[in-house]
Amino acid sequence: MRISTFLLTAALLTGLATTASAQTFTDPGAYNNFIVAEQRAMLKKNLRYISKAAHSDNEKKIDSKRQDLIKQTELSLNKVAKMPAFQDDKGFKEQTTEALYQLLKVYSEDYKAVDMLAATRTATVENMEQYFRLQEIAEAKMQVVNDSVDAAQKRFAQRHKMTISEDPEGKRLANYMRQVSEVNSYQHKVYLAQFRMEKASARLLDALNAQDAAAFEAARQQLVLDTQTATKELSAIAPFRGKDAQYRDAARNLVKFYGAFATNQATQMQGLMEHKDRLTKVEADKFNGFIKGYNTQNQKLVAAYNQAGSNFQATYIPVFND
Numbered sequence: 261m262r263i264s265t266f267l268l269t270a271a272l273l274t275g276l277a278t279t280a281s282a283q284t285f286t287d288p289g290a291y292n293n294f295i296v297a298e299q300r301a302m303l304k305k306n307l308r309y310i311s312k313a314a315h316s317d318n319e320k321k322i323d324s325k326r327q328d329l330i331k332q333t334e335l336s337l338n339k340v341a342k343m344p345a346f347q348d349d350k351g352f353k354e355q356t357t358e359a360l361y362q363l364l365k366v367y368s369e370d371y372k373a374v375d376m377l378a379a380t381r382t383a384t385v386e387n388m389e390q391y392f393r394l395q396e397i398a399e400a401k402m403q404v405v406n407d408s409v410d411a412a413q414k415r416f417a418q419r420h421k422m423t424i425s426e427d428p429e430g431k432r433l434a435n436y437m438r439q440v441s442e443v444n445s446y447q448h449k450v451y452l453a454q455f456r457m458e459k460a461s462a463r464l465l466d467a468l469n470a471q472d473a474a475a476f477e478a479a480r481q482q483l484v485l486d487t488q489t490a491t492k493e494l495s496a497i498a499p500f501r502g503k504d505a506q507y508r509d510a511a512r513n514l515v516k517f518y519g520a521f522a523t524n525q526a527t528q529m530q531g532l533m534e535h536k537d538r539l540t541k542v543e544a545d546k547f548n549g550f551i552k553g554y555n556t557q558n559q560k561l562v563a564a565y566n567q568a569g570s571n572f573q574a575t576y577i578p579v580f581n582d
Contacts, residue, residue: 288420487519510568
């Protein structure tokens with residue numbers, strides 16, 4: 261399952277009826293629209309990337325959209341940064357430039373964090389926790405910047421006696437953004453709830469491979485606690501839009517399996533590991549049977565969970581082909 265992309269954009273600005281045709285501006289409407297055009301060019305690249313990630317398994321095509329997004333953000337940033345102030349009114353331009361700069365910075369940190377996930381299993385879990393913390397910090401930072409841009413545009417309009425209202429294209433993009441935000445918010449709640457058990461699960465398997473009975477028992481006990489917490493969190497999540505529980509239930513099935521395994525089979529395995537050098541054939545077969553059963557069921561439930569996550573994105577994130 262692809263982790264859904266956070267929708268981090270500059271504030272959706274409002275365009276006017278006036279058309280901007282050059283970077284030498286004689287009226288505030290053209291100046292406003294030039295900035296809006298650059299912001300929307302970047303936003304459309306962002307939405308194309310999100311749409312491709314939600315509806316395609318072709319990693320090359322998805323990465324191509326990501327590269328297009330980064331290039332467009334850099335291009336728009338350079339254009340807006342080089343604009344002259346309109347009648348010495350620098351606020352709107354400077355706030356938009358800052359927003360685009362922060363957006364580009366967030367994208368770079370975001371993808372760097374994702375690349376770190378290619379490390380070992382335990383390191384990947386730790387990096388994932390840090391990744392989501394960075395996302396939360398980035399979103400909070402961007403919200404402050406977005407509010408500043410919106411306020412700067414309103415001040416600009418007021419100073420130059422312009423009346424602004426949401427245009428058809430702005431409404432269309434805003435609606436798409438709302439849908440993506442809704443999907444992301446729900447998916448991250450489910451994902452983080454089930455993700456809670458990943459660290460203990462990884463340590464359990466590491467202890468099993470090392471045949472370390474003490475470490476296995478410590479990880480088993482932690483896994484029991486973590487699955488209990490994850491179960492409570494998932495139970496508090498309602499079906500998406502009040503009707504679709506497939507993704508949440510797939511996560512809950514996976515958590516339930518880990519909890520049952522940690523409570524039952526893993527308890528018996530720990531006892532057998534304590535006298536691993538004196539196992540009878542019956543005991544060894546029983547131990548190996550637990551491992552085989554775990555692998556079979558785990559693969560099945562993980563595949564179902566990943567597929568449910570992919571289906572969720574594909575169903576509720578609209579295709580964006582603008």
